[in-house]
Amino acid sequence: xxxxxxxxxxxxxxxxxxxxxxxxxxxxxxxAVTREVRDLDKDVAAILEPFAGSFNPSTExxxxxxxxxxxxxxxxNKRCLLAYHRVRSDRLEEMCxxxxxxxxxxxxxxxxxxRPAGEGDGSSSSLSPEEEEYVRxxxxxxxxxKGQWTDIDLTGSLEPPKDLFIDVRVLKDAGExxxxxxxxxxxxxxxxxxxxxxVERLISQGYLQRLS
Amino acid sequence: MDIDDLLAEVSAGAIPQQQRDLQELxxxxxxxxxxxxxxxWPENLMGRVLGRIRKQIxxxxxxxxxxxxxxxxxxxxxxxxxxxxKFLVRSFLRARIKxxxxxxxxxxSLLPTNPRLLSPSEQQYxxxxxxxxxxxxxxxxxxxxxxxxxxxxxxxxxxxxxxRPDTQSAVFAxxxxxxxxxxxxxxxxxxxxxxxxxxxxxxxxxxxxAVERGDVELI
Numbered sequence: 417x418x419x420x421x422x423x424x425x426x427x428x429x430x431x432x433x434x435x436x437x438x439x440x441x442x443x444x445x446x447x448a449v450t451r452e453v454r455d456l457d458k459d460v461a462a463i464l465e466p467f468a469g470s471f472n473p474s475t476e477x478x479x480x481x482x483x484x485x486x487x488x489x490x491x492x493n494k495r496c497l498l499a500y501h502r503v504r505s506d507r508l509e510e511m512c513x514x515x516x517x518x519x520x521x522x523x524x525x526x527x528x529x530x531r532p533a534g535e536g537d538g539s540s541s542s543l544s545p546e547e548e549e550y551v552r553x554x555x556x557x558x559x560x561x562k563g564q565w566t567d568i569d570l571t572g573s574l575e576p577p578k579d580l581f582i583d584v585r586v587l588k589d590a591g592e593x594x595x596x597x598x599x600x601x602x603x604x605x606x607x608x609x610x611x612x613x614x615v616e617r618l619i620s621q622g623y624l625q626r627l628s
Numbered sequence: 629m630d631i632d633d634l635l636a637e638v639s640a641g642a643i644p645q646q647q648r649d650l651q652e653l654x655x656x657x658x659x660x661x662x663x664x665x666x667x668x669w670p671e672n673l674m675g676r677v678l679g680r681i682r683k684q685i686x687x688x689x690x691x692x693x694x695x696x697x698x699x700x701x702x703x704x705x706x707x708x709x710x711x712x713x714k715f716l717v718r719s720f721l722r723a724r725i726k727x728x729x730x731x732x733x734x735x736x737s738l739l740p741t742n743p744r745l746l747s748p749s750e751q752q753y754x755x756x757x758x759x760x761x762x763x764x765x766x767x768x769x770x771x772x773x774x775x776x777x778x779x780x781x782x783x784x785x786x787x788x789x790x791x792r793p794d795t796q797s798a799v800f801a802x803x804x805x806x807x808x809x810x811x812x813x814x815x816x817x818x819x820x821x822x823x824x825x826x827x828x829x830x831x832x833x834x835x836x837x838a839v840e841r842g843d844v845e846l847i
Contacts, residue, residue, distance in 0.1 A: 450769045457774040494777055497769050505764060509729070550764040557760065561753045568681075568718050577711040580704060613711060 419489050421448045422496030429503040438507055441544040446497065453493050456486045505550060508543075512555050515620055569616075582612045583627040590623040649676055650713075655845050657720045662800070662846040663839070664793045664832050666727040666735065669747040677717065684710050724750065732758045733790040795833040800847045802827045807843035810834035 425445050432439055460483060473480035543551070590602040595614045602608070602623065618624045652673050660667055684706060691703055728735060728746070732754060738745060746754065762770075801809075803822040811820045811834055822828060822844065838844040 446769055450772050453773055453777070457777075490774075490777060494770075494773065498765065501765055501768055505761065506729075544768065546764055546767040549767070550760060553760050554757070557753065557756050560756075561749060564749045565717075565721065568714050568721070577708075577715050580708045580711060611707075 419452075419492050419496070421445055421452065422493045425449060425500045426496050429500045432503055432507065438504065438542050440542040441504070441547060442500075443544060446500070449493050449497055453490050456490050456493075460486050504547065508547065508551050509554060512551065512558050515617070569613075577612060580611060581609055582615075584608055584610060584615055584619065584624040585627055586623065587625050588623050590618055593618070645676075646680070649673060649680075653677055653713075653716055653720070657716050657723075659839060659846045660720055660723045663836075664797045664799075665795060665836070666724060666731075666745065666793075668742075668745055668840070669724075669750065671744070671747065674717075674747070677713065681710065681713055681717070684713075725753070727793070728754050729757065731791050731793055732761075734792045737790070795836070796831050798829050799832045799835065800827065801830055801835050801839070801844045802847050803838075803844050805843050807838050807841075809838050809844065 425442065428439070428442060428445070463479060463483060463486075585607050586602045586604055589604050592599050592601045593614065595611060600608060600610065602618075607627070615624055619626055652670070656667070656670050656673065688703060688707055688710065691699055724746075728750060735746070735754060736758065739751065801822075803824050803826045806824050807822055808819045809822055809828075809830060811818060811830055822838075827847065835844050839846060
């Protein structure tokens with residue numbers, strides 16, 4: 417009671433910041449905090465009821481104090497919830513910017529976790545349904561914004577370019593790509609000297625490795 | 629107006645527009661990355677730069693078929709330059725998006741008084757992203773809250789929910805012309821003269837006006 421679960425949620429968010437992957441969504445905790453807020457709100461209403469709208473804080477300091485604590489706790493819980501969701505949505509946005517297909521990965525994870533357990537429960541997803549929806553809409557928004565800057569490639573590398581051409585090693589077979597100097601077939605373990613702009617996508621997707 | 633200003637004007641005329649644009653873009657990029665607040669969208673500059681990038685891309689596309697060693701070499705130079713320009717613009721835009729995401733409500737409250745702060749597409753992005761976020765929060769938990777607590781831009785209860793950029797953070801600034809800035813030194817605060825070429829560490833709030841006028845650049 418009084419913000420304890422909210423605190424746990426914030427600690428969870430803090431931990432999320434230093435993790436490489438996104439831990440599962442804490443549906444239970446979020447629900448518990450929301451319930452706590454509703455209970456507190458009911459308490460406030462119950463305390464105020466006998467006064468019928470004519471409550472004077474200076475005549476009843478004890479009641480006023482109780483009300484204040486309840487109000488502060490509700491606000492605090494709200495902030496905890498917002499912070500928790502913000503950290504997660506920030507992380508999801510970052511993934512969208514980096515070109516990680518969050519939903520695809522999500523789906524694969526579920527497949528993998530379902531297989532050994534035989535019939536895994538559907539709740540092994542680390543995103544809440546709301547978050548999945550958010551990711552979907554945010555990627556649409558991002559695509560729309562990016563579409564206005566087709567010449568720039570907004571999600572491209574943020575390292576200042578030094579050379580036009582770079583050495584890359586192929587880590588996974590990526591098939592044939594078209595460049596302005598003709599087609600290149602990327603087979604595993606081969607090495608190429610190619611234009612950076614042509615292969616940037618493949619590097620971020622993990623098909624190629626840049627050699628320095 | 630003294631001799632320095634006159635000289636500056638003469639030399640500004642001698643440098644071609646393209647080069648001045650590059651300088652301006654670089655300056656805008658550095659300023660955007662250093663300043664805690666988002667700066668005004670340089671519409672004319674961006675229009676010119678983007679137009680030129682497009683032209684260069686067309687040029688490259690036209691001439692790639694050419695196998696002549698000379699044009700080929702020239703093309704590589706053009707492409708290298710193109711990549712650098714693209715990087716500048718990309719990094720500039722990303723820096724702005726980051727700030728837009730960090731202080732959405734603050735920016736929304738600024739927009740009516742200063743509509744030129746963001747480009748139209750950035751405004752679209754801001755409003756769309758904000759409505760997405762609030763829908764997400766509402767769906768996740770806020771809709772089950774008591775009605776008075778559902779707002780996202782609440783300022784009651786002594787804590788404002790609107791995050792603001794810290795205008796008091798320190799920046800490195802170099803004076804391009806002699807000018808006066810506000811310095812907080814010694815707690816009281818006073819107007820101080822910066823001479824051309826001086827490099828100072830000052831609070832952003834104190835030099836903001838000078839940066840917007842172009843008297844001071846951030847480094």
